[in-house]
Amino acid sequence: MxxxxxxxxxxxxxxxxxxxxxxxxxxxxxxxxxxxxxxxxxxxxxxxxxxxxxxxxxxxxxxxxxxxxxxxxxxxxxxxxxxxxxxxxxxxxxxxxxxxxxxxxxxxxxxxxxxxxxxxxxxxxxxxxxxxxxxxxxxxxxxxxxxxxxxxxxxxxxxxxxxxxxxxxxxxxxxxxxxxxxxxxxxxxxxxxxxxxxxxxxxxxxxxxxMALSEYGEDIVLLCPNGDYADNREVATFRREPASTEPPRPMEEVETPDTTTIRALADYLDIPLAKTGKAVFFKGDSGRFIFAVIRGDLEINETKLRKATGELGLTPATAEEIRAIGAEPGYGSPVGVRDATIVVDESVRDTPNLVAGANRVGWHLMNVNLGRDYQADVVADIAAADAGLPCPVCGAPLDAERAxxxxxxxxxxxxxxxxxxxxxxxxxxxxxxxxxxxxxxxxxxxxxxxxxQHHDDKGIIWPVTIAPYHVSLLSLGGADESGPVEAADKLYDALLSADVEVLYDDRTDRAGVKFNDADLIGCPIRVSVSARTLARGEAELKPRVASESTFVPLDEVVPTVQQMLAALAAPLSGEPGAE
RNA sequence: CGGGGUGUGGCGCAGCUGGCAGCGCGCGGCGUUUGGGACGCUGAGGUCGGAGGUUCGAAUCCUCUCACCCCGACCA
Structure with a gap:
C-alpha cells in the first residue's frame, strides 16, 4: 500500500x-x-x-x-x-x-x-x-x-x-x-x-x-500468587477462618456517640473491625427489603448477594426505607427489625459476640449472636474477596489486578x-x-x-501476527533526488513479490514526519533508503521495538526482512511457553 | 439513571464583563529546504451544536433542547 x-x-x-x-x-x-x-x-x-x-x-x-x-x-x-x-x-x-x-x-x-x-x-x-x-x-x-x-x-x-x-x-x-x-x-x-x-x-x-491484565481494565480478578486460584471478583472466594468457639456472652447496650461508620465505632470502642457486625441495606427488584449483615472487616459482594436472595437487581435503600423496617441508618442491626429479608454472611455466623447497631442513634449492642438475638432468612457467602485475603486453596494472600x-x-x-x-x-x-x-x-x-499492552510513547507496537503491514518502507530525501524513490520503488516490488506486506511511505514529506508516522502506526519492521544509505548500496532496517538500526545491502533486504519477521513470529505461534 | 464537564474550520484551542470570528497544526498554490513532526509568501475553508428569547446589535446574556466526554450505577 x-x-x-x-x-x-x-x-x-x-x-x-x-x-x-x-x-x-x-x-x-x-x-x-x-x-x-x-x-x-x-x-x-x-x-x-x-x-x-x-x-x-x-x-x-x-x-x-x-x-x-x-x-x-x-x-x-x-x-x-x-x-x-x-x-x-x-x-x-x-x-x-x-x-x-x-x-x-x-x-x-x-x-x-x-x-x-x-x-x-x-x-x-x-x-x-x-x-x-x-x-x-x-x-x-x-x-x-x-x-x-x-x-x-x-x-x-x-x-x-x-x-x-x-x-x-x-x-x-x-x-x-x-x-x-x-x-x-x-x-x-x-x-x-x-x-x-x-x-x-x-x-x-x-x-x-x-482476562488481559491492564490498568484500564473494568474488571478485577483475584489471583493466587502460587497459581492455585484465579477468579473474577464477582464470584471470588477466600479461605474463611474456622468458626470461633468463644461462648456467647449476654447482650448489652452501650452508648457510642457519633459512630455512624464501622471505622469510627471500632476506634471508639478500641476493638478490631472483625469484632463488629455491619448492616448494609438494599431494595430488591422484587420490592423486598434486603438486610445484609457482614463482619465489619469485610465488604458485601452484590453479585453474590443477588444470587443468595434470588433478586435480579439491588439498589441501596433510602433512609426512609431503612427506618420503615425498624432500623436506623448508621446504627443498624438485624435485632428487632421487621419486614426484611435478613441475609447473613458466613463470617457473622462464625464470629460470636459482635458489636452491632442498636437501631437507635448513638447506641450499639455488645455481644450480638445469630440465632439467639435474631434469625437469618439466608446464611451464605456474600463477602467480597479482596487483595490480601487468603487464597481459598493454599491460604497465600491473594493479589487483585485490573483486567x-x-x-x-x-x-x-x-x-x-x-x-x-x-x-x-x-x-x-x-x-x-x-x-x-x-x-x-x-x-x-x-x-x-x-x-x-503493546505501545510506547511514540505509538503502537503491533505483534507481527496482527500488524496492519509487516514493513513500513520509507523513501527519504528531497524531491529532486530520484535515487531514494527509485530504490524504494524497487524494494517495494521485491518485498511484495516475496509476500511481505508493505506500507510504503512514498509521500514527499520530510524524514521526521515519516519516522514519526511509522512509529505511530507501529508496523514491526521499518526499512528506509536515502541518499546516505544508497551511497553504500544499503538500506536501513529497524525493528519497531529496537533502539538500534542495522544496515544491509539492497539485495539482502528481502531475505533479511523475512528472517526478522520469522524471529518475531516465533514467540507468537500459540504454543504454551513460546513467549 | 445520578454527579461533573465540553460543544467555535479537518485536529488542538483562544475569544464569553455583548460591537468586523481568531490562533497553532493540517489542506491548495509558488519558492527555498530535505535523516526525527522545516521556512517564507499566498490562498481555501466556520449554520460559533440546535431552537426560542432579551437587545439597535448575541459565539458572548436568558430559557429549552441535542450531542459528546469523564466518574458512579449498570454491563457477554
Whole structure:
C-alpha cells in the first residue's frame, strides 16, 4: 500500500477528550473514527488488524471442528419471547417494530437463533456433536460506553455454539474452546489469565473469562500468587477462618456517640473491625427489603448477594426505607427489625459476640449472636474477596489486578434447548434436549487490548501476527533526488513479490514526519533508503521495538526482512511457553 | 439513571464583563529546504451544536433542547 493513497491520515494531536492509550493511538494512527457514542468506523489500517485477529480466531475455531456460518443481526422478537429473555433483558436490547407492526430486536447475542436452527436441523444423536460459529455484528445499548474500542455499543463478536448429547460432550467442547482461546490470545500477543466468572444474563452452570491484565481494565480478578486460584471478583472466594468457639456472652447496650461508620465505632470502642457486625441495606427488584449483615472487616459482594436472595437487581435503600423496617441508618442491626429479608454472611455466623447497631442513634449492642438475638432468612457467602485475603486453596494472600475481558466461555446446558424445544432422539428413541455451550470473543476489543499492552510513547507496537503491514518502507530525501524513490520503488516490488506486506511511505514529506508516522502506526519492521544509505548500496532496517538500526545491502533486504519477521513470529505461534 | 464537564474550520484551542470570528497544526498554490513532526509568501475553508428569547446589535446574556466526554450505577 502506498501511503500517498491511503484512506485515513495520522493525527498529530488526538481529540482532547480521549483517555485510554489504545483509543488515542488508534485515532491518531488513522485506524478508526468515531461516529457516535460507542460506535466507530474502522478505517483501512484498523480494519486490516481486526481482520487478522478474526482470521486467527477462525483458524483456531476451525481446528477444533468449528463450522462457520452467518446469522442475522435483526431477529423476530418471538424467539426472544420463547426463551424468556425478551422480558428479562433490559433496555440494552433494542426493540423495534417492522412495517408490518411485528416486534423485532437487534442481535445482542445469538443463543436463540442457534437453538432455533438446531431444532430444525438436529433430530438424531447421530448428528451430534456440532460446533458452529459466526463473526457478526452485535448491538448492545449499554448505559455507558467508554474507552474507544474497549467498551462499545456496536461491535463485532465471534460467537460459537456447541451442541452435544450430554454433559460429557459439553465438557469436551468447553475444554476445546479453552485451549483454542489460549492459542488465539497467545498468537495475538496478549498477556492474560483465565478466571472463573459469573454466568450473568447467559444463565448456565459454569463460565470462565479470559482476562488481559491492564490498568484500564473494568474488571478485577483475584489471583493466587502460587497459581492455585484465579477468579473474577464477582464470584471470588477466600479461605474463611474456622468458626470461633468463644461462648456467647449476654447482650448489652452501650452508648457510642457519633459512630455512624464501622471505622469510627471500632476506634471508639478500641476493638478490631472483625469484632463488629455491619448492616448494609438494599431494595430488591422484587420490592423486598434486603438486610445484609457482614463482619465489619469485610465488604458485601452484590453479585453474590443477588444470587443468595434470588433478586435480579439491588439498589441501596433510602433512609426512609431503612427506618420503615425498624432500623436506623448508621446504627443498624438485624435485632428487632421487621419486614426484611435478613441475609447473613458466613463470617457473622462464625464470629460470636459482635458489636452491632442498636437501631437507635448513638447506641450499639455488645455481644450480638445469630440465632439467639435474631434469625437469618439466608446464611451464605456474600463477602467480597479482596487483595490480601487468603487464597481459598493454599491460604497465600491473594493479589487483585485490573483486567479487560477479551473472551469468555459458558456452559449453557439445556437452558435454551429445553425452552425452545431443541431435542434429539437417542439410540433408544428417547427424546432429550440438546446440551449447549456458548463462547465469545470481541475482535475489536481484542485489538484495542493488544494496543493497551503493546505501545510506547511514540505509538503502537503491533505483534507481527496482527500488524496492519509487516514493513513500513520509507523513501527519504528531497524531491529532486530520484535515487531514494527509485530504490524504494524497487524494494517495494521485491518485498511484495516475496509476500511481505508493505506500507510504503512514498509521500514527499520530510524524514521526521515519516519516522514519526511509522512509529505511530507501529508496523514491526521499518526499512528506509536515502541518499546516505544508497551511497553504500544499503538500506536501513529497524525493528519497531529496537533502539538500534542495522544496515544491509539492497539485495539482502528481502531475505533479511523475512528472517526478522520469522524471529518475531516465533514467540507468537500459540504454543504454551513460546513467549 | 445520578454527579461533573465540553460543544467555535479537518485536529488542538483562544475569544464569553455583548460591537468586523481568531490562533497553532493540517489542506491548495509558488519558492527555498530535505535523516526525527522545516521556512517564507499566498490562498481555501466556520449554520460559533440546535431552537426560542432579551437587545439597535448575541459565539458572548436568558430559557429549552441535542450531542459528546469523564466518574458512579449498570454491563457477554
Amino acid at each position: 502506498r501511503m500517498s493513497h491511503l484512506f485515513g491520515r495520522t493525527l498529530r494531536e488526538a481529540p482532547g477528550d480521549v483517555e485510554l492509550p489504545s483509543h488515542r493511538l488508534m485515532l491518531r494512527a488513522g485506524m478508526m473514527r468515531p461516529l457516535g457514542a460507542g460506535i466507530y468506523s474502522l478505517l483501512p489500517l484498523g480494519f486490516r488488524v481486526v481482520t487478522k485477529v478474526e482470521q486467527i480466531i477462525r483458524e483456531e475455531l476451525n481446528a477444533i471442528g468449528g463450522q462457520e456460518l452467518l446469522m442475522p443481526v435483526v431477529h423476530p422478537a418471538d424467539l426472544w419471547k420463547e426463551s424468556g429473555r425478551y422480558d428479562n433483558v433490559g433496555p440494552e436490547m433494542t426493540r423495534f417494530k417492522d412495517r408490518g407492526d411485528r416486534d423485532m430486536v437487534l442481535a445482542m447475542t445469538h443463543e436463540e437463533i442457534v437453538t432455533d436452527l438446531a431444532r430444525q436441523e438436529i433430530n438424531s444423536y447421530r448428528q451430534l456433536p456440532q460446533l458452529v460459529y459466526h463473526i457478526q455484528t452485535k448491538w448492545r445499548d449499554e448505559p455507558r460506553s467508554r474507552g474507544g474500542l474497549i467498551r462499545v455499543r456496536e461491535f463485532t463478536m465471534k460467537d460459537s455454539y456447541s451442541l452435544d448429547r450430554d454433559e460429557a460432550g459439553l465438557d469436551v467442547q468447553y475444554r476445546n474452546h479453552w485451549g483454542a482461546y489460549e492459542r488465539i490470545f497467545r498468537r495475538c500477543g496478549l498477556r492474560f489469565v483465565v478466571v472463573g466468572a459469573d454466568t450473568g444474563m447467559m444463565g448456565g452452570s459454569a463460565s470462565h473469562e479470559f 479487560i475481558e477479551v473472551g469468555n466461555i459458558f456452559k449453557l446446558g439445556t437452558r435454551y434447548s429445553a425452552m425452545l424445544g431443541a431435542t434429539y432422539l437417542d439410540a433408544e428413541g428417547q427424546s432429550h434436549p440438546i446440551v449447549m455451550g456458548s463462547y465469545g470473543i470481541g475482535s475489536g476489543r481484542v485489538t484495542a487490548t493488544v494496543v493497551e
